[in-house]
Amino acid sequence: MKNSNRKFPNNFLWGASTSAFQVEGAGNSDGKGESVADVRTRAGKYMDSSVSVDEYHHLDEDISLMKKLGLKAYRFSISWTRVLPNGDLSIVNEKGVNYYHKLIDELVKNEIEPIVTMFHFDYPMALVNKYNGWVSKKSIKDFYNYADFLLKEYGDKVKYWLTINEQNVMVNQPEIMGTKANNKKELFQNAQVSNINMCLAQAEVFKMARERYRNIKIGPAVSYITALPENGKSKSILLAKQLEDYFSFYLMDISIRGIIPQSYLNTLNDKRVHLDLSKKDLQTLKEGTANYLGVNWYCTTTFKYKDKNNKDGFVLDDFSVIKDSDLDYTKWGWSNDPVGLRYAMQQLNDRYPEIEVLVTECGWSDEDKLEDGKIHDEKRIKYFKGHIEQLRLAIKDGVHIIGFCPWSFIDLLSVNDGMNKRYGFVYVDRNNHDEKQLTRYEKDSFYFYQSVIKNNGLKF
Numbered sequence: 001m002k003n004s005n006r007k008f009p010n011n012f013l014w015g016a017s018t019s020a021f022q023v024e025g026a027g028n029s030d031g032k033g034e035s036v037a038d039v040r041t042r043a044g045k046y047m048d049s050s051v052s053v054d055e056y057h058h059l060d061e062d063i064s065l066m067k068k069l070g071l072k073a074y075r076f077s078i079s080w081t082r083v084l085p086n087g088d089l090s091i092v093n094e095k096g097v098n099y100y101h102k103l104i105d106e107l108v109k110n111e112i113e114p115i116v117t118m119f120h121f122d123y124p125m126a127l128v129n130k131y132n133g134w135v136s137k138k139s140i141k142d143f144y145n146y147a148d149f150l151l152k153e154y155g156d157k158v159k160y161w162l163t164i165n166e167q168n169v170m171v172n173q174p175e176i177m178g179t180k181a182n183n184k185k186e187l188f189q190n191a192q193v194s195n196i197n198m199c200l201a202q203a204e205v206f207k208m209a210r211e212r213y214r215n216i217k218i219g220p221a222v223s224y225i226t227a228l229p230e231n232g233k234s235k236s237i238l239l240a241k242q243l244e245d246y247f248s249f250y251l252m253d254i255s256i257r258g259i260i261p262q263s264y265l266n267t268l269n270d271k272r273v274h275l276d277l278s279k280k281d282l283q284t285l286k287e288g289t290a291n292y293l294g295v296n297w298y299c300t301t302t303f304k305y306k307d308k309n310n311k312d313g314f315v316l317d318d319f320s321v322i323k324d325s326d327l328d329y330t331k332w333g334w335s336n337d338p339v340g341l342r343y344a345m346q347q348l349n350d351r352y353p354e355i356e357v358l359v360t361e362c363g364w365s366d367e368d369k370l371e372d373g374k375i376h377d378e379k380r381i382k383y384f385k386g387h388i389e390q391l392r393l394a395i396k397d398g399v400h401i402i403g404f405c406p407w408s409f410i411d412l413l414s415v416n417d418g419m420n421k422r423y424g425f426v427y428v429d430r431n432n433h434d435e436k437q438l439t440r441y442e443k444d445s446f447y448f449y450q451s452v453i454k455n456n457g458l459k460f
């Protein structure tokens with residue numbers, strides 16, 4: 001009895017995650033069309049996504065490593081433009097379609113559950129050029145057609161689907177979607193319009209998928225920014241709550257409950273954002289909801305008001321982030337706060353008790369050094385030890401958590417920091433300026449996670 005209390009469910013999905021533009025490379029090969037991520041990384045200060053860590057050409061080797069690690073699941077994304085180079089159905093790239101068949105088939109053969117994200121930060125450039133991407137209502141149909149295409153092609157092989165990765169992050173960093181605007185105010189307006197169009201597109205896909213593919217699970221992958229108050233005063237606690245509502249919960253409410261929360265509309269109203277929402281749109285949101293929830297969770301963040309005299313409470317520009325002296329932070333300022341994960345999972349369970357949660361990202365970034373063929377990433381191991389233990393407690397608390405997919409299976413291109421910021425269990429020998437041989441090495445955390453999976457949890 002004591003022992004079973006310590007275990008995770010038998011079919012728990014011990015996984016690991018990546019995304020297409022960050023891991024695949026082959027950015028300009030085999031008929032792939034250009035994505036916003038390709039253009040964005042090319043313009044950045046580090047390497048671009050044309051090579052990344054070249055999983056496209058290292059597929060067999062990487063799948064062998066997944067097998068060795070013992071993964072029960074692999075979360076990856078399909079590159080929209082590798083399959084549909086123009087973003088719409090005008091051209092289908094057979095080589096791209098076959099690449100994902102091969103990937104999925106190999107995973108299944110190796111008893112690794114594929115978890116597929118349809119759109120992870122790599123929007124088709126052709127659609128940005130055609131109609132400013134998600135800002136236009138036309139984007140809804142093109143996403144629907146893409147999702148429909150994927151489900152027809154791979155729907156009988158893949159049970160777990162995620163529609164859009166971190167829509168709530170893209171809205172706050174609209175350059176990730178390639179959104180164009182003439183000024184800051186217009187950019188904010190366009191980002192919010194894009195937000196709603198993504199919600200509508202996703203709702204139509206949820207509805208279609210749940211009607212036609214009865215056996216699949218489909219949901220969003222939302223970034224849950226768990227906000228902590230600077231102190232125990234009510235005003236501070238209120239700020240943290242309002243930030244969670246504004247950054248994360250609104251999107252979960254739309255995806256799971258099919259309603260746009262009033263608090264979200266109020267904030268947009270304060271910002272003079274106009275949303276063109278018809279009765280039919282509201283009905284679409286109501287009818288198309290997710291049947292599970294993907295959550296990207298890395299850390300807690302502590303917030304404080306900038307203006308102590310702010311009387312009205314929540315104002316979107318009036319907060320700053322502070323560090324908690326009790327916590328350790330990555331070089332990029334992300335905390336190691338395992339109890340925060342248990343708290344976050346409980347919050348989700350309180351809000352959506354009927355919904356199963358899949359942790360789709362969680363991880364510790366570092367520069368990681370290769371020394372004599374070894375990588376001693378103790379801080380990452382410490383991070384995962386704490387988080388896996390708290391995850392177990394959250395399950396014991398009654399939260400329906402079906403799996404854990406750390407970011408990332410292998411070192412890959414960070415969204416803003418190239419290869420400087422690494423997350424993988426597998427090290428890839430390259431840097432921002434030299435591709436070298438892209439040799440793979442197992443980090444110490446690889447063996448740690450291998451043992452976690454083997455023991456179905458931490459070994460006590």
Ligand code: BGP
Pocket residue numbers: 019022165166169223296361365407413414415416417421
């Ligand atoms: C999430 C993204 C991932 C990943 C991760 C780490 O927001 O879904 O794509 O990159 O964060 O972020 P970064 O690469 O900025 O360290």
